[in-house]
Amino acid sequence: GAVVSQHPSWVICKSGTSVKIECRSLDFQATTMFWYRQFPKQSLMLMATSNEGSKATYEQGVEKDKFLINHASLTLSTLTVTSAHPEDSSFYICSARDIAWTGELFFGEGSRLTVL
Amino acid sequence: ELKVEQNPLFLSMQEGKNYTIYCNYSTTSDRLYWYRQDPGKSLESLFVLLSNGAVKQEGRLMASLDTKARLSTLHITAAVHDLSATYFCAVGRNNNDMRFGAGTRLTVKP
Numbered sequence: 322g323a324v325v326s327q328h329p330s331w332v333i334c335k336s337g338t339s340v341k342i343e344c345r346s347l348d349f350q351a352t353t354m355f356w357y358r359q360f361p362k363q364s365l366m367l368m369a370t371s372n373e374g375s376k377a378t379y380e381q382g383v384e385k386d387k388f389l390i391n392h393a394s395l396t397l398s399t400l401t402v403t404s405a406h407p408e409d410s411s412f413y414i415c416s417a418r419d420i421a422w423t424g425e426l427f428f429g430e431g432s433r434l435t436v437l
Numbered sequence: 438e439l440k441v442e443q444n445p446l447f448l449s450m451q452e453g454k455n456y457t458i459y460c461n462y463s464t465t466s467d468r469l470y471w472y473r474q475d476p477g478k479s480l481e482s483l484f485v486l487l488s489n490g491a492v493k494q495e496g497r498l499m500a501s502l503d504t505k506a507r508l509s510t511l512h513i514t515a516a517v518h519d520l521s522a523t524y525f526c527a528v529g530r531n532n533n534d535m536r537f538g539a540g541t542r543l544t545v546k547p
Contacts, residue, residue, distance in 0.1 A: 363539075364539050365480075365537045425482065
């Protein structure tokens with residue numbers, strides 16, 4: 322099956338710093354990628370939809386200036402958490418839609434962010 | 438707005454028993470997904486259901502979709518300990534992303 326790789330798998334940073342998470346589709350082209358956040362023992366919540374070559378679409382309540390999304394190529398989307406605070410600590414998961422849409426989305430391994 | 442309700446939220450069952458997890462959703466959709474998540478891990482795709490009446494089986498798990506009733510079920514047959522995990526259903530939205538249910542945390546006891 323299609324592979325989506327996220328990097329880093331986990332990161333610990335100090336409050337006030339920025340952290341970048343990468344999401345790559347390794348063996349297919351993805352015009353659209355999605356970023357989710359999952360708090361402990363909760364479900365996945367969609368943060369934003371990332372479209373290659375255009376601005377991301379953010380879900381209601383998600384600060385676009387805090388969670389910067391860039392989808393510069395058909396295989397890479399990045400999520401930057403700016404000026405991170407402890408409440409941003411979470412499990413961030415990306416998914417990607419194949420350019421040949423089959424109805425399935427492929428998920429990355431997730432990135433666990435801990436802000437001290 | 439699309440709402441996805443999953444139940445039960447927690448399920449503890451004995452090995453060898455059968456049980457069904459239910460997923461109801463509020464608006465029309467033709468894509469229904471089931472995922473498994475182990476602690477600290479990302480999602481593992483179990484089933485993708487794309488049409489009314491679709492039924493798929495893999496090992497001890499079987500999923501079905503009734504788009505008219507807006508209901509999907511995940512049936513567990515003769516549960517084993519290895520099936521312990523959190524199971525999510527997700528319903529496709531028009532913009533091609535998906536809305537997740539709250540998850541069912543399954544514990545299978547010997």
